[in-house]
Amino acid sequence: MGRAPCCDKSNVKKGPWSPDEDAKLKSYIEQHGTGGNWIALPQKIGLKRCGKSCRLRWLNYLRPNIKHGGFSEEEDNIICSLYVCIGSRWSVIAAQLPGRTDNDIKNYWNTRLKKKLLGKRRKELQARNKGNGVVEHENNSSLLLQENSAQQLHPCWPQIPAVLPLSPYTNQSPSFNDQDSIRKLLIKLGGRFSDDYQRILDGLNLQFPHGSLSSTQLLQEEQVHFVSSAGCMNSIGNNQVQFGQSNEYRAELVQGQSSFTTTTIGEMVSANDYSQRLLGGSLEFFYGEEMITDKIMGGACASSSCGQSTDWGETSSLIYPPLVASNYEGVRQEMPRECVFQELSYPGAQ
DNA sequence: AAATCGACCAACCGCTCACAG
DNA sequence: CCTGTGAGCGGTTGGTCGATT
Structure with missing residues (x-):
């Protein structure tokens, strides 16, 4: 069966928003608010957009005080810390970073932060391996088994990253x-x-x-x-x-x-x-x-x-x-x- | 100059949850 | 309680752009 679609897909525009659409949506919401009904909103404004799409556009882009890009080290740390503790609950994480959207943080994490941390971790591992005279090995898991006594206690768990x-x-x-x-x-x-x-x-x-x-x-x-x-x-x-x-x-x-x-x-x-x-x-x-x-x-x-x-x-x-x-x-x-x-x-x- | 690749990001999709009737 | 509907969320997709070959 499945649930009824939230809007008539055939009569709805998809893809990037035009400046005109942005202006319409923004000015309407600034004057009238969302009215608590996103589904009805596009019809009121005369936009051929799905209500969900309007909501997303507003929350992620048009809303006042939204910051894009330029994540600070401090924000990085908060994101990392919270991710470690609560996982990929981006809305919760976003709530701790004023001006950031869950989508932004999610994208930032997936495209940059994760790689950044992974890169640091790999460098750290390599540096440590050199220091310990451990021969570089393609399979890191074997390294993890020999690295140090702490690791020997819990050989299946690598050390936490230095980052x-x-x-x-x-x-x-x-x-x-x-x-x-x-x-x-x-x-x-x-x-x-x-x-x-x-x-x-x-x-x-x-x-x-x-x-x-x-x-x-x-x-x-x-x-x-x-x-x-x-x-x-x-x-x-x-x-x-x-x-x-x-x-x-x-x-x-x-x-x-x-x-x-x-x-x-x-x-x-x-x-x-x-x-x-x-x-x-x-x-x-x-x-x-x-x-x-x-x-x-x-x-x-x-x-x-x-x-x-x-x-x-x-x-x-x-x-x-x-x-x-x-x-x-x-x-x-x-x-x-x-x-x-x-x-x-x-x-x-x- | 053209093709390819990868990074980035906006937007979409499908799901769950809350709530009203 | 049950059902239908809208809001919200997280995962994924697809377009764009710059770097590299």
């Missing part, structure tokens, strides 16, 4: 506003990841000053606000994810906490097998295709609790461990959007 310390999580001149906004965002999003996501926040240690609230405490405080509308919370407990290794992990986390209070995602990841798995999927791009095709990553997963997914081509689905992802999806289906953020639960807070 990541540029992220706002480092103490290398990040602006506090970045950290703050990211932290707030992650706290909000934290509910989507249950307590495992909390580990990421703790691992990231978003530069909380000594004596200030830890991220856990902040989350607890946030929870007070969230929990107040109780209706949605009932389902949350039922959807709490339990990981086989949770307890040992938690002990490990407590013991090792000071070791990754310093900062980088990389350190966090290399310090902890669980986090490595958690972030590994989203970091696939840093390591290149060789590794993925080598099935090294798949092997790691097969022997661990995330064995459900060995298809490392599907990066976006691996941003979160499969259990979390599937669990979250389930919750998300059941819960109103505004309630999703309430899925803040962490046994440590009980």
Whole structure:
């Protein structure tokens, strides 16, 4: 069956917008607003365009204060950091960058940022290989197995790229506003990841000053606000994810906490097998295709609790461990959007 | 000068979700 | 509840342009 088309495709113009069309759309919206109905809007203005097309044109191009191109280093860092944490949720990322559209960020990521980071990563690998006297090998996966002791502990997980310390999580001149906004965002999003996501926040240690609230405490405080509308919370407990290794992990986390209070995602990841798995999927791009095709990553997963997914081509689905992802999806289906953020639960807070 | 290639980006497509009836 | 509809989102496509051969 399929759903009815949103407009009469045969009577709708496609392709690039003319200056005339832009002017019509812009002046109408500036005077009357969208009227809450994009579908009806083109007819009102006399444009032979699909309502969706008008919406996109307005949001991505005509809207006031839109910035195009010229991404700053700071913006790069924010995008990278958020991508690592939340994946390809461009609208969420765009919301943290005033004047940027999700489409812009998506394009920027796919065409430049990803390659830029990959290039840095490769250079870094080469430099390190030279330093260690490792013979250059076509297959990077073999290098990953010999590089250093940390790698030997977790041979299936490469070191985090050296570029990541540029992220706002480092103490290398990040602006506090970045950290703050990211932290707030992650706290909000934290509910989507249950307590495992909390580990990421703790691992990231978003530069909380000594004596200030830890991220856990902040989350607890946030929870007070969230929990107040109780209706949605009932389902949350039922959807709490339990990981086989949770307890040992938690002990490990407590013991090792000071070791990754310093900062980088990389350190966090290399310090902890669980986090490595958690972030590994989203970091696939840093390591290149060789590794993925080598099935090294798949092997790691097969022997661990995330064995459900060995298809490392599907990066976006691996941003979160499969259990979390599937669990979250389930919750998300059941819960109103505004309630999703309430899925803040962490046994440590009980 | 022409052909080819790759990077970039605007726009489209199809899906999910929220909401009204 | 169920259904239909519009909004919003992320993935993908296709056109343009500059660099290279």
